[in-house]
Amino acid sequence: MDISLVVIGDELLIGQVIDTNSGDIARMVAPAGWAVRQVRTVHDDAAAIRAAIEDSLAESDIVVTTGGLGPTKDDITKATLREIFGGEMRRDEGVAVHIRDVFARRGLHMNALTESQAMVPDSCRVIPNALGTAPVMWFERDGKVLVSMPGVPFETRYAFANEVLPRLLERFGERCVVEHRTLVVVGITESDLAERISDWEDSLPAGLHLAYLPHAGYIRLRLDCEGGNEESVHLILDEAVQWLVDSLGEHVLATEDATPEQLLMNELNERRLTFGCAESCTGGNIAHRMTMLPGVSEVFMGGVVSYSNGVKESMLGVSGSTLAAFGAVSEQVAGEMAEGILRTLGVDCAVATSGIAGPGGGAAEKPVGMVCMAFAVKSETAVRTFRFPGDRSRVIDRASTVAFIEMVKFLRKH
Amino acid sequence: MDISLVVIGDELLIGQVIDTNSGDIARMVAPAGWAVRQVRTVHDDAAAIRAAIEDSLAESDIVVTTGGLGPTKDDITKATLREIFGGEMRRDEGVAVHIRDVFARRGLHMNALTESQAMVPDSCRVIPNALGTAPVMWFERDGKVLVSMPGVPFETRYAFANEVLPRLLERFGERCVVEHRTLVVVGITESDLAERISDWEDSLPAGLHLAYLPHAGYIRLRLDCEGGNEESVHLILDEAVQWLVDSLGEHVLATEDATPEQLLMNELNERRLTFGCAESCTGGNIAHRMTMLPGVSEVFMGGVVSYSNGVKESMLGVSGSTLAAFGAVSEQVAGEMAEGILRTLGVDCAVATSGIAGPGGGAAEKPVGMVCMAFAVKSETAVRTFRFPGDRSRVIDRASTVAFIEMVKFLRKH
Numbered sequence: 001m002d003i004s005l006v007v008i009g010d011e012l013l014i015g016q017v018i019d020t021n022s023g024d025i026a027r028m029v030a031p032a033g034w035a036v037r038q039v040r041t042v043h044d045d046a047a048a049i050r051a052a053i054e055d056s057l058a059e060s061d062i063v064v065t066t067g068g069l070g071p072t073k074d075d076i077t078k079a080t081l082r083e084i085f086g087g088e089m090r091r092d093e094g095v096a097v098h099i100r101d102v103f104a105r106r107g108l109h110m111n112a113l114t115e116s117q118a119m120v121p122d123s124c125r126v127i128p129n130a131l132g133t134a135p136v137m138w139f140e141r142d143g144k145v146l147v148s149m150p151g152v153p154f155e156t157r158y159a160f161a162n163e164v165l166p167r168l169l170e171r172f173g174e175r176c177v178v179e180h181r182t183l184v185v186v187g188i189t190e191s192d193l194a195e196r197i198s199d200w201e202d203s204l205p206a207g208l209h210l211a212y213l214p215h216a217g218y219i220r221l222r223l224d225c226e227g228g229n230e231e232s233v234h235l236i237l238d239e240a241v242q243w244l245v246d247s248l249g250e251h252v253l254a255t256e257d258a259t260p261e262q263l264l265m266n267e268l269n270e271r272r273l274t275f276g277c278a279e280s281c282t283g284g285n286i287a288h289r290m291t292m293l294p295g296v297s298e299v300f301m302g303g304v305v306s307y308s309n310g311v312k313e314s315m316l317g318v319s320g321s322t323l324a325a326f327g328a329v330s331e332q333v334a335g336e337m338a339e340g341i342l343r344t345l346g347v348d349c350a351v352a353t354s355g356i357a358g359p360g361g362g363a364a365e366k367p368v369g370m371v372c373m374a375f376a377v378k379s380e381t382a383v384r385t386f387r388f389p390g391d392r393s394r395v396i397d398r399a400s401t402v403a404f405i406e407m408v409k410f411l412r413k414h
Numbered sequence: 415m416d417i418s419l420v421v422i423g424d425e426l427l428i429g430q431v432i433d434t435n436s437g438d439i440a441r442m443v444a445p446a447g448w449a450v451r452q453v454r455t456v457h458d459d460a461a462a463i464r465a466a467i468e469d470s471l472a473e474s475d476i477v478v479t480t481g482g483l484g485p486t487k488d489d490i491t492k493a494t495l496r497e498i499f500g501g502e503m504r505r506d507e508g509v510a511v512h513i514r515d516v517f518a519r520r521g522l523h524m525n526a527l528t529e530s531q532a533m534v535p536d537s538c539r540v541i542p543n544a545l546g547t548a549p550v551m552w553f554e555r556d557g558k559v560l561v562s563m564p565g566v567p568f569e570t571r572y573a574f575a576n577e578v579l580p581r582l583l584e585r586f587g588e589r590c591v592v593e594h595r596t597l598v599v600v601g602i603t604e605s606d607l608a609e610r611i612s613d614w615e616d617s618l619p620a621g622l623h624l625a626y627l628p629h630a631g632y633i634r635l636r637l638d639c640e641g642g643n644e645e646s647v648h649l650i651l652d653e654a655v656q657w658l659v660d661s662l663g664e665h666v667l668a669t670e671d672a673t674p675e676q677l678l679m680n681e682l683n684e685r686r687l688t689f690g691c692a693e694s695c696t697g698g699n700i701a702h703r704m705t706m707l708p709g710v711s712e713v714f715m716g717g718v719v720s721y722s723n724g725v726k727e728s729m730l731g732v733s734g735s736t737l738a739a740f741g742a743v744s745e746q747v748a749g750e751m752a753e754g755i756l757r758t759l760g761v762d763c764a765v766a767t768s769g770i771a772g773p774g775g776g777a778a779e780k781p782v783g784m785v786c787m788a789f790a791v792k793s794e795t796a797v798r799t800f801r802f803p804g805d806r807s808r809v810i811d812r813a814s815t816v817a818f819i820e821m822v823k824f825l826r827k828h
């Protein structure tokens with residue numbers, strides 16, 4: 001089953017907000033073998049909304065719109081939907097009661113604008129939006145369904161998973177078995193990888209599709225397989241994964257779809273090791289990405305962001321003479337930072353970064369993008385220097401990613 | 415001038431990659447008074463690409479496509495463009511030389527697949543893509559222009575700003591004066607804000623448009639004004655901003671378009687204060703967001719991520735008896751964390767967070783989403799407790815944002 005999405009809102013087309021709802025919906029429908037066919041992003045403009053909805057209804061049986069449902073004057077989606085599907089505006093008592101509940105729970109004042117959110121076209125069925133005040137609306141025409149959802153990502157994610165998708169599955173049924181597998185590949189460029197598996201890729205069995213998903217520092221290889229039954233699909237995927245693992249060897253960091261920080265957390269959990277970090281140029285991003293993972297407090301004890309040299313000395317015990325002799329961005333200082341945090345926190349393993357994220361601070365022998373890293377367990381500290389391309393945010397992001405990947409590889413050797 | 419965008423790639427429609435190119439392009443064309451009219455996101459599928467391009471060419475004089483230009487087999491945009499605009503494939507020697515340079519600079523191996531990127535339809539003009547290997551292609555038909563760009567965000571951002579936009583401006587000229595102003599508004603819901611300025615909003619002068627851009631923890635109010643000359647546009651915007659500042663009082667945190675962390679950095683810079691942070695539940699996100707700002711090393715010295723209680727005691731000097739009496743998530747512990755980091759780093763001001771980000775760890779009196787914060791200067795420490803809705807990532811993000819906002823407000827009182 002194909003779904004077309006219409007994403008509504010000026011803020012998306014002037015570049016002030018990024019649409020994450022489309023991706024969320026795509027990921028939620030994939031297990032049913034459904035796919036998003038096209039996304040049309042349009043302004044809060046009646047003619048544009050109308051045209052995008054009509055084009056979407058022409059190509060897909062299911063259309064989902066997001067956004068344009070706020071209480072403010074710039075949101076006109078509801079009126080436009082009434083024009084398309086007909087009917088009159090009516091007050092929905094259930095929605096009104098729910099809005100009052102949400103406001104009471106948040107301890108907020110309710111006003112006439114908020115009350116107006118309880119008005120819906122009588123041509124739609126109202127679907128609960130547990131986390132927000134804008135009602136989700138279900139319209140039907142010529143056997144096709146349009147669902148209008150709010151633009152606020154967590155409201156849409158929750159309501160789509162719990163209220164909308166179950167109703168759509170009941171209405172349109174499932175098509176066939178679709179499964180996915182993902183490999184995390186490191187240390188090879190997309191071109192070299194593609195060349196290496198080119199012959200194999202040309203001879204993939206019917207129903208099996210390969211996609212390259214390059215990220216800063218690693219590539220995800222995604223295998224999608226569609227077939228008549230679960231057993232045959234699993235067999236095809238198992239064989240494909242095995243072939244890739246055999247052919248790519250140590251370039252395969254994992255055969256599960258996980259971020260580098262998730263792979264590190266898994267490695268730490270399996271081996272019951274505690275972890276800490278000492279960050280200079282990554283500035284807290286390693287700690288931040290670790291602590292975004294639920295349950296990480298079992299293995300992650302904490303870290304120090306030693307942005308100034310004084311902090312490197314006072315909190316991590318880096319020696320003044322090492323700093324003077326080699327400079328803050330050096331393998332020697334990174335090594336002492338890692339050993340310092342290992343000692344101070346009393347953890348089993350640690351990573352440290354020191355580098356030049358830019359735009360300022362670069363020099364001929366230590367250019368912007370140069371990052372020294374150290375990886376420590378009690379018995380050994382390893383150091384490495386990398387050069388990352390791009391601007392400040394790319395250097396920070398890439399250095400953090402590589403720190404996770406190299407930490408996993410370092411731990412697997414110990 | 416309207417621009418329609420066609421964003422190409424399976425990875426975008428299965429929810430594995432989020433499109434940031436559209437927003438980047440929208441922000442870059444805005445100063446010229448140009449706007450993105452619609453974005454169509456389609457699969458790596460010749461028919462879908464073709465239809466989206468034809469629809470875009472029908473509605474706009476400028477069409478920009480991104481993505482689908484990689485060297486791997488799933489990328490078919492180039493062949494589809496040749497079908498639409500005609501011509502034969504030819505090898506572009508300039509592109510071939512550039513690709514060899516890029517690979518040599520990165521110390522990478524070059525293969526036949528990479529070489530194939532030098533093939534372009536002879537119906538296009540090649541535009542340099544300094545940061546990548548896929549050529550940017552400029553096609554014309556019936557007075558309209560289509561530019562095909564790569565999907566890698568930093569390549570597209572750079573090439574659009576430096577190579578494509580200047581050529582488009584030369585070709586299509588500018589329309590009229592368009593200026594924007596943004597206010598950062600805090601401590602009021604979108605509905606209450608809308609009600610409060612409703613009458614004023616109804617009587618806005620022609621050419622002036624107001625948009626509400628809600629974020630977790632604050633709202634950006636954006637004023638767009640279009641007019642015949644710079645002077646009149648400035649006058650209208652100045653008056654509108656002044657009216658909002660007078661009416662909303664202390665709810666206006668800033669009259670510039672800046673994130674909360676940028677506002678904090680500006681405040682620290684103006685007053686020549688140094689800053690540090692002690693983070694428990696925000697886990698490094700405050701340090702990370704500070705260090706993403708270029709030049710922050712003048713004012714940001716560093717921080718401690720004290721995820722475990724042991725680290726709170728050993729590195730921040732929080733007393734064991736305070737932890738035992740009030741628990742880690744308490745105003746007392748947050749206060750001692752802020753004073754500890756102030757002392758240890760020797761900074762002028764500091765923020766500390768301790769809370770329950772979830773999903774685990776909540777209790778009746780201390781539920782998930784409860785976050786205690788402390789704001790310290792040498793002469794005073796203030797503490798506050800907040801309750802944030804949503805899942806782990808929302809609690810962490812919102813708590814960090816509120817920490818920046820409250821720190822700015824705290825500093826302005828001292």
